[in-house]
Amino acid sequence: MREAVNAARRIVVKVGSSSLTTAAGGLDTERVDALADVLAGWLAGGTTGAGPTEAAPPPAGSGRRRAAPADRRELVLVSSGAIAAGLAPLGLPRRPRDLATQQAAASVGQGLLIGRYSAGLARHGRTVGQVLLTVDDVTRRAHYRNAYRTLRKLLDLGAVPIVNENDTVATDEIRFGDNDRLAALVAALVHADLLVLLSDVDALYTGDPARPGTVRIEDVHDERDLAHVAIGRTGRAGVGTGGMVTKVEAARIATGFGIPVVLTSASLAPEALAGMEVGTFFHRVRQRPTARLFWLAHATSPRGRLHLDPGAVAAVVGRRKSLLPAGITAVDGTFTAGDPVDLVDAAGAAVARGLVNYDAVELPGLLGRSTSELAAALGPAYEREVVHRDDLVLLV
Numbered sequence: 001m002r003e004a005v006n007a008a009r010r011i012v013v014k015v016g017s018s019s020l021t022t023a024a025g026g027l028d029t030e031r032v033d034a035l036a037d038v039l040a041g042w043l044a045g046g047t048t049g050a051g052p053t054e055a056a057p058p059p060a061g062s063g064r065r066r067a068a069p070a071d072r073r074e075l076v077l078v079s080s081g082a083i084a085a086g087l088a089p090l091g092l093p094r095r096p097r098d099l100a101t102q103q104a105a106a107s108v109g110q111g112l113l114i115g116r117y118s119a120g121l122a123r124h125g126r127t128v129g130q131v132l133l134t135v136d137d138v139t140r141r142a143h144y145r146n147a148y149r150t151l152r153k154l155l156d157l158g159a160v161p162i163v164n165e166n167d168t169v170a171t172d173e174i175r176f177g178d179n180d181r182l183a184a185l186v187a188a189l190v191h192a193d194l195l196v197l198l199s200d201v202d203a204l205y206t207g208d209p210a211r212p213g214t215v216r217i218e219d220v221h222d223e224r225d226l227a228h229v230a231i232g233r234t235g236r237a238g239v240g241t242g243g244m245v246t247k248v249e250a251a252r253i254a255t256g257f258g259i260p261v262v263l264t265s266a267s268l269a270p271e272a273l274a275g276m277e278v279g280t281f282f283h284r285v286r287q288r289p290t291a292r293l294f295w296l297a298h299a300t301s302p303r304g305r306l307h308l309d310p311g312a313v314a315a316v317v318g319r320r321k322s323l324l325p326a327g328i329t330a331v332d333g334t335f336t337a338g339d340p341v342d343l344v345d346a347a348g349a350a351v352a353r354g355l356v357n358y359d360a361v362e363l364p365g366l367l368g369r370s371t372s373e374l375a376a377a378l379g380p381a382y383e384r385e386v387v388h389r390d391d392l393v394l395l396v
Ligand SMILES: Nc1ncnc2c1ncn2[C@@H]1O[C@H](COP(=O)(O)OP(=O)(O)O)[C@@H](O)[C@H]1O
Pocket: 015, 016, 017, 018, 019, 080, 198, 199, 200, 201, 203, 204, 205, 206, 207, 208, 209, 210, 229, 230, 231, 232, 233, 234, 235, 236, 237, 238, 239, 240, 241, 242, 243, 244
């Protein structure tokens, strides 16, 4: 039995397109209904839907989190499948490659998907809320606070938030494209006790499971357990996107945030949620970064680059100092104050990421000048750091 699974009271479950579609390419309504039954069963206190069971103690080390009341279970579902579900109704034979057709398919499929979950969970007296997120919603600080508030309120009201990427508006540049990492970020956002990744394969294998001789990996404690694993792309179904690459990446993000991960197939979801040793279990990494800096490192896409001279690299990386204009040699990108930027060394390698205090257009006039000189010439507002140490996370 897996103690961390049994103890979890707030979980994020992610289900992939490959688990929700028929061989012919439509939405597999039976599988959506079956998943709704399993999730409702877990929410009711057991995994069979048979009714409440005795509450397990809260997870060890969870004291700093806002834990759900001991008698209450909370679930956020991250469901893919909008694009796949839209194919058959639009007469599309396979997953389209171009963004516009994918967006059209998602627009049709998302409604069908939510409609089915809504009906499936209503049979158990559960209400669902649709939450469509873009990368910005989980990366930019003001937005992720907003996303957090919405999810928190839905949970407080006893609803099941069902999250997907907002495919109809997301463009290629700002797209997650797979829901695995989105699920890990949502798990971090709501401070989940556990992330469950459900796919069409029952576990992570040492290589492509279609090949003979590959074996199931039961536990991943750290990178050493992944050293000899051939982590491949999508499987036979061809409707998923990231394959194991994005699932392992999602597991890295979640476990780095102190959240353990179970990876298994949708058909083994009842066993996985009951704490049985199916699938692959990724143990959480002990140290837990502050939420904001974790976000900066994992979830933000930098809008520009600040090139640092060696003295500035030593100050920022070695001595954990704020970045001042004097140590910057060049600036790339179009950003405004408050945006994330990468701090790069003379070789162009990113050494840190931080939130910049100036617009890109302002910076060239400040480079190489001391803060006191700038304050004297331009006024006290120019005495501020380019990136404050509290808004910096090291990448090395
Ligand atoms: N080492 C591996 N272990 C398990 N599955 C793997 C591995 N490498 C590649 N895969 C493939 O990854 C697929 C799951 O990814 P994907 O199709 O994106 O699923 P989903 O739609 O559930 O996100 C599996 O069907 C499997 O063929």
